[in-house]
Amino acid sequence: MGVGRAPERDRESPETFLDTCMSTDILRFATAGSVDDGKSTLIGRLLYDSKSIFEDQLDAVERTSRGRGEEQTNLALLTDGLRAEREQGITIDVAYRYFATPRRTFIIADTPGHIQYTRNMVTGASTSDLAVILVDARKGLQEQSRRHAFLATLLQVPHLVLAVNKMDLVDYSQERFEEIKEEFSAFATKLDVADLTFIPLSALNGDNVVDRSPNMPWYDGPSLLHHLENVHIASDRNLIDVRFPVQYVVRPHRADDAELHDYRGYAGQVAGGVLKPGDEVMHLPSGLTSRISRIVTADGDVPEAYPPMSVTLLLEDDIDISRGDxxxxxxxxxxxxxxIDAMVCWMSESRKLTPRSKLILKHTTRTVKVMVRDLLYRLDINSLHRDEDADGLSLNEIGRLSMRSTQPLFADEYKRNRMTGGFILIDETTNATVGAGMIVAAD
Structure with a gap:
């Protein structure tokens, strides 16, 4: 039995669709939870019910489902793209999907549930505005549910949704939903959770995913999509502390054009604050000050810039500015x-992170060499216990380190600014990314 055809939406031209995406806000969210809690099915249901999949995609999924002898179309196949994922029925890689409604554009990171893919969960959630933690209504909170909730709060994801899935398998029991809600609320008191929402749903049948379900009249909250469309994220970005890491110096070098001959712009992405022409700014590391004369984008000059806009700044004074400043x-x-002191998730299978390790650290647009001075503790993300006797970090382990860099970093605490408080660690020999970190303190 198939899922049935969703009503055809009006076909938009690619230009119209792109205009819609550009004119609405973008919400990045990650799904997480234990294995078989239904993360991929939930995303498939969101894509299907919001009419964001093409006919040929749905036909391919239906053929695959029939070929596997499944009575109902398996919407999880829309996101489980790797052959190994389909064979095992699990998510391994971080699968990114995109869709849009008239209110918002969405970027979804479907993260793996297995403990050995903790690094993938960190990757998917690190840039998310919201995390959806799925819980199987039959099994309740599992170790991995708690682990992913902790990681989401460690990564300072501002909004958390606990989606109690498979409510159809517990006869849409309000009592069961309230039990899980109470248990997770007690656990959340140990975490730094700014905004927590509970939604009962059935991803398989579509209850409370896009539309409110008649099967749960006792629930008076929003459907998941309604919450995703309306959750307030504008205030999550730091609009107080102006931070503009310089990515590139723009020098057109047009001798035949007087204006371009003197043009010197500094391109980058605004990491914090609001910038306007006439504002006084300071350059680091020199400490010299100037004023902004223009803010330029691909569409021309703009009156202000704010996160996460990519712009080019022109200053009134000539200052020696380069990439990484x-x-x-x-x-x-x-x-x-x-x-700096930082929490680090170690991502390398081939080497262990130990004191005295030498690595390359990439922070905003600045790349420096660092040495690990000390491993302060390794964190057990199941019990939240700190092991202060640990001698190193292995794959997927998280710990607090103190490090010293060869050049100064211009950093904020991660909880204050995720862009200027986050970094990655790179192996000097292989150039592979081996760790991701969040700055706790800088001296």
């Missing part, structure tokens, strides 16, 4: 330091 406010500067 920072533009900020004179009275509101990031910490300039070579010594």
């Amino acid at each position: 920072m533009i900020c406010r004179p009275n509101n500067q990031p910490c300039v330091s070579q010594d």
Whole structure:
């Protein structure tokens, strides 16, 4: 039995669809939870019920489902793209999917449930505005549910949704939903959760996914999609601390054009604050100050820039600025330091992170060499116990480190600014990314 055809939406031209995406806000969210809690099915249901999949995609999924002898179309196949995932019925890689409604554009990161893919969960959630933690209504909270909730709060994901899935298998029991809600609420008191929402649903049948379900009249909250469309994310970005890491110096070098001959712009992505022409700014590391004369985008000059806009700044004064430098406010500067404490998730299978390890650290647009001075503790993400006697970090383990860099970093604490507080670690020999970190303190 198939899922039935969704009503055809009006076919939009690619240009119209792109205009819709550009004119609406973008919500990045990650799904997480234990194995078989239904993450991929939920995303498939969201894509299907919001009419965001093409006919040929649905036909391919239906053929695969029939070939496997399944009575109902398996919407999880829309996201489980790797052959190994389909064969095992699990998610291994982080699968990104995109869809849009008239209110918002969405980027979904479907993260793996297995403990050995913790690094993939960290990758998917690190840029998310919201995390959806799925729980099987029959099994309740599992170790992996708690682990992913903790990781989401460690990564400072501002909004958390606990989606109690498979409610159809417990006869849509309000009592069972309230039990799980109470248990997770008690666990959440140990975490740094800014915004927590509970939604009972059935991804398989579509209850409370896109539309409110008549099977749960006792639930008076929004459907999942309604919550995703309306959750307020504008205030999550730091609009106070001006941070502009310089990515590239723009010099057109057109001798025949007087204006371009003197053009010197500094391109990058706004990491914090609001910038306007006429604002006084400071350059780091020199400490010299100037004023913004223009803010330029691909569509011309704009009156202001804010996160996460990519712009080119022109200053009134000639200052020696290069890639990796920072533009900020004179009275509101990031910490300039070579010594940092950070929480690190180790991602390498081939080597262990130990004190005295030498690595390359990439922070905003700045790349420096660092040495691990000390492993302060390794964190057990199941019990939240700190092992202060640990001698190193292996694949998927998380710990707090102190490090020293060869050049100063212009950094903020991760909880204050995720862009200027986050970094990756790179192996000097292989150039492979071996760790992801969040700055806790800089001296």
